[in-house]
Every structure is written in structure tokens, then in C-alpha cells.
Amino acid sequence: MSVNKKIKARYAEIAQFLGLRFNEEYCVVYGEKDGFTLRISGLDNGRGIEYGMVCVSVGVSENGVKLEQDKQFRKEHKGVMGIVQEKHTVRMTLKQCKNMEKLKGVLQDSLPAFLDMLKLEGFTNGCELCGEAKETGAAYVAGNSICLCDECYDKVSENAAAYTANEKNKKENLVGGVVGALVGSLLGVASIILLSQMGYVAALSGVIMAVCALKGYELLGGKLTKKGIIISVVIMIIMTYVGDRLDWGIMIARELEVDVFYGYRLVPLLLSEEIIDATSYVGNLVLVYAFLLLGAIPTIRNAMRRDKVAGTICKLH
Structure with missing residues (x-):
């Protein structure tokens, strides 16, 4: 995965600021925080020093809970563009920030409140693939980061191996x-x-x-x-x-x-x-x-x- 040094430096700085891990090879910020496995993306979507569509994604076990976009949360946290649940992932998207210090300020304000809101809504940490309340870990799968339980990771690994074998055997017409x-x-x-x-x-x-x-x-x-x-x-x-x-x-x-x-x-x-x-x-x-x-x-x-x-x-x- 080819990522320039400036973008890697952005991810590394945010990881250090939030006390999370940073994988330099795949340029992923991830880690455990307040009982949830989370990951951060979007620092490479901006132009120049502007950071757009920075997302904090959390794998959750929904337990029958469906989260709607929380207007009150966005009202209280001006730097947040929206909160959306997509199957077993809840994603908080931030508004565009003009510089790194402002982005840090938005994350410092909104991230703890975001995780607290998930707990109050009845969510617990879970696998983004199966949605079960299991211990999860961050993984890199086909160009994307995702939080998976061990069982789903094994299944995805098998599918990836089968895909690779199929692609190698596929002939060009x-x-x-x-x-x-x-x-x-x-x-x-x-x-x-x-x-x-x-x-x-x-x-x-x-x-x-x-x-x-x-x-x-x-x-x-x-x-x-x-x-x-x-x-x-x-x-x-x-x-x-x-x-x-x-x-x-x-x-x-x-x-x-x-x-x-x-x-x-x-x-x-x-x-x-x-x-x-x-x-x-x-x-x-x-x-x-x-x-x-x-x-x-x-x-x-x-x-x-x-x-x-x-x-x-x-x-x-």
C-alpha cells in the first residue's frame, strides 16, 4: 500500500494523541477505548492541510438496537457531521477541519461522548461482520481495515485464499x-x-x-x-x-x-x-x-x- 509520508505522519500523530496504535505498513489507526475496538480513517481524503470526512468506526453488537442519526448529539458537538449505523458498524463522521490542532480538539471533545452514547443506547463491542458480542481485533482485509472476531477472521482468510487461487487460474481473454x-x-x-x-x-x-x-x-x-x-x-x-x-x-x-x-x-x-x-x-x-x-x-x-x-x-x- 503506497501512502506518502505526510499522510502517514498525520495518522501517527492522531494515534499518539488518542493513545491508539498505528500500523505504518497499512496506514491504519486502531485500538481499544472505553470497551470498544475502533479505527480511524479519512486523513488521506483532504487536500493540503484540510482534512475531510474523518471517520471513527466502531464494531458493535446491536442487541436489537437500531441507532438513528442523533440530532441532539450533533447539536452539542459542532465538529460532528453525522452518526450512522451500517449493519454492525457505527460510524461518526467529522466535519472538515482546517488544521491538525483543530482536528485534535474535535476528536478530544466528540470521541468520549460518542462512545458514552453507544453505551447508553445499549450497544456493546462486537464483530463488524457477524455482529456478535465477542472479543474483536483490528484486521486489514482487501484494502480496508475492519474489526473482526477470531471466527470471522478465519472465514475471511479462507475466502481470500480462494479468491487469490481463482484469480491466478483465471485466463485472460x-x-x-x-x-x-x-x-x-x-x-x-x-x-x-x-x-x-x-x-x-x-x-x-x-x-x-x-x-x-x-x-x-x-x-x-x-x-x-x-x-x-x-x-x-x-x-x-x-x-x-x-x-x-x-x-x-x-x-x-x-x-x-x-x-x-x-x-x-x-x-x-x-x-x-x-x-x-x-x-x-x-x-x-x-x-x-x-x-x-x-x-x-x-x-x-x-x-x-x-x-x-x-x-x-x-x-x-
Whole structure:
């Protein structure tokens, strides 16, 4: 798991401040507090020194209790955005803080009150998976931290091992992957034309092109390998050019009252005759390619990270 040093430093500082543990390898703050096993996430969601959507998650045994968002609690603790129960997890989300000291102040005020409220509501510590009132420990499972009992941890470990074995045995369907990338890229071409004709910035469709082509390859190819990424990128580059030129072809066809395909073929001639401004043409194409990168890079990164962590499971100590 690749996390920059600044984000790790944030987690380490919060862990020390609250008297919790910090696992540097997986960048997780966790520990026991007032009878609950809890974990803290969201310090890597902010921009610059702003921390957004910091969450304190607690595994609970609900004992038939259903917790609604507590308006009175949020009224008394201004730094809290909301409290939500999701199955066997109760999560307190904090409002965005401008700096670390303010975040510490919000946690110092709200965390003890949050845990006290859970006790008053009838909750006890429990496993986030099965919801039973058992001794739990923090674990790292497929890219996420979670509080599990020993029985659920063993089950999850078995499932992770089976998933890893299945992925290794799964064969890549190259032809299917190419077809999927082409179909996805056609959706990208359609978005280039549609957004442009509607008067929006067509460059935004570069993101759609990247996501659809890569997801298309993965869907019909079985999995997204390095070979699949290269093939998809080549298809994206070609189809982005085709889509942008087709967009110009439609505008030319409308102006000259000719068919679209003839308008498409006229683009090079009109550029050479300077009827189409070359700067505008190239600038728009570069912008679309820039947005293509904007969509492709995180999609590729997430796909590679997902494959890397999908079979990863360990107890945090």
C-alpha cells in the first residue's frame, strides 16, 4: 500500500494523541477505548492541510438496537457531521477541519461522548461482520481495515485464499478484452460528440473514454493485465482522435450542408487552407487528451491496487 509520508505522519500523530496504535505498513489507526475496538480513517481524503470526512468506526453488537442519526448529539458537538449505523458498524463522521490542532480538539471533545452514547443506547463491542458480542481485533482485509472476531477472521482468510487461487487460474481473454475496450471507447466517442454538441466542454469526455475503455477490457477480457492496459491505452488514443475529428466533421457537415462522413474527410483540407484555425483544433485535441490522462491514470492505479490487495488479509498488532 503506497501512502506518502505526510499522510502517514498525520495518522501517527492522531494515534499518539488518542493513545491508539498505528500500523505504518497499512496506514491504519486502531485500538481499544472505553470497551470498544475502533479505527480511524479519512486523513488521506483532504487536500493540503484540510482534512475531510474523518471517520471513527466502531464494531458493535446491536442487541436489537437500531441507532438513528442523533440530532441532539450533533447539536452539542459542532465538529460532528453525522452518526450512522451500517449493519454492525457505527460510524461518526467529522466535519472538515482546517488544521491538525483543530482536528485534535474535535476528536478530544466528540470521541468520549460518542462512545458514552453507544453505551447508553445499549450497544456493546462486537464483530463488524457477524455482529456478535465477542472479543474483536483490528484486521486489514482487501484494502480496508475492519474489526473482526477470531471466527470471522478465519472465514475471511479462507475466502481470500480462494479468491487469490481463482484469480491466478483465471485466463485472460485477449480477443474479448479488445472487443470490450473498443465498445467502451465507442461510448467515449459518443460522449465527445454529445457533450460538444450540447455546448459543454468536450474534454470532460476524456474521462469517460478512459474509464469505459479500461472497464470494457476488464469486463470482457476477464481481468485487466499490463498487456490489457497497453492495448486499452492505444485504443483510447486512436479513438479519442477519431471522436474529436468526428465532432469537427459534424460541425462542418452542418455548415456546408453535406453528409457527416464527407465533413470528416474535409477536416485535413480545411486545416491546410486555414479555414479551420489550427490553434483551436490542436488546443481542443490536447485538452481532450489531458482529460483522457486524468481518467486513465487513477483508473489504472485503482485496478492495479485492487488486484494487489484483494487477497491481502492480516491481523493488526
